Amino acid sequence: MTRLVSFRVVNLLGQFNHEAKFNPGAEFIILHGPNGVGKTRMLELLEAVFRFDLFAISDSYFESITLRFSGGESLVITNHASRHPSEKRRRILDVTFSLSGGENFRKSRGRVQLSGEEYPLAFWRDIQNEIGQTFEADASPSAKLQALEHAGQAYMPARLRRPDSVHGLLDLSSFDRAIVEFLDNFQIHMVQTQRLLILDASNDQRRRPTERPPQRMKVSECANDLSRRLAAALTENSRRSQELDKSFPRRVMDDMTMGQVPSEEKIREEYAEQSELRNRLASIALLDESMDVPLQSEELLPWQRKVLWTYLQDSQNKLATFQDLLHRVELFRSIISSRFLFKRLVISRESGFRFTNDFGQVIAPSQLSSGEQHEIVLLYDLLFGVRSGSLVLIDEPEISLHVAWQQKFMADIQRIAKLSNLRFIVATHSPQIVNEWWAQTIGLNASTSEARA
Structure with missing residues (x-):
């Protein structure tokens, strides 16, 4: 299995150069540094590259990023839009991919260009929405490129089309498919900082524009999901x-x-x-x-x-x-039981899981503290929501976690990584998350970061 072994980004946010690499055989690296140096943006950029999310790549605001892999491959993405002034950069998509090395040692290139600088910003957002609706966010990079190729000029909203401007809006004829076929080999999973609520968009068309979508508790969804898995x-x-x-x-x-x-x-x-x-x-x-x-x-x-x-x-x-479900549930129960005081985790076919206190009273998952819910949601997502072999990106796992829980977090990650064959990149402010793992930590600062892992 080909895996990411290092990455280097130049001029992230217009000023930071960051570099990191995995130790041979390591399950994770930790990105550690003060606010404002681009830890979250770094994770978002990596996710966008592996998902072939062109607009997200462009919006990340960087000059170039180089990814190196265990098979000897090197993928360089250059964001030409970063050279434009900020007012123009927001309406320009101009990204070049260059893949080289590996078994065939053939260099593959592809450039995607799309400009809306002569139009109002609303037009640019319309194009983004049109393209975004063409494929699911988790579709493969090859499927996304195919959708972009076939749609061509159709992305231009009809109300904004002009005969003298639609030609050449999106030209992918020279994009080498070997690049997206290479990216198809990778699974990426991003764990966001907002983990406890789910926005329900099922009735978007019935809701007034000013009306906020209803929210569901993610921890309750986890319990329901486990019930479905047990039944299956x-x-x-x-x-x-x-x-x-x-x-x-x-x-x-x-x-x-x-x-x-x-x-x-x-x-x-x-x-x-x-x-x-x-x-x-x-x-x-x-x-x-x-x-x-x-x-x-x-x-x-x-x-x-x-x-x-x-x-x-x-x-x-x-x-x-x-067998597979048993190992995951047992690890989930083991970690939760070692963290929660005065509560007992009960696995149930009907409810998935629930808790009881020392008096035998039932506690629904939604009645737990925010820290307890964060722990459950994060662990459940990693154990049941991530495909085997994925690269998992976690932003600020310390949110709402007790210091003692933070200190044990990376040890838990290591157990999960071994069970599901995962690798992790964790971005954190917390020295408690780092704890004993400084040898696998990369400090990001205002100058070029030196990889220490």
């Missing part, structure tokens, strides 16, 4: 169980007439392991009870060993449908 896992387990049960008699008879007889020690060992796994699954509401009947203490006859071995193989196959 149970459905898949039921489907697989039915398939195996249909053929069980035939396979038992086959095993009775052929094949080796497993040893009694092996059977009892497997039986004990599955019993322990069933107990773990029962604790997160995926099974109602543990192993039905304990094995007899008397020595097993050969035919009993053959029947039991077929049963255990089937059981292992069925329980495998729960």
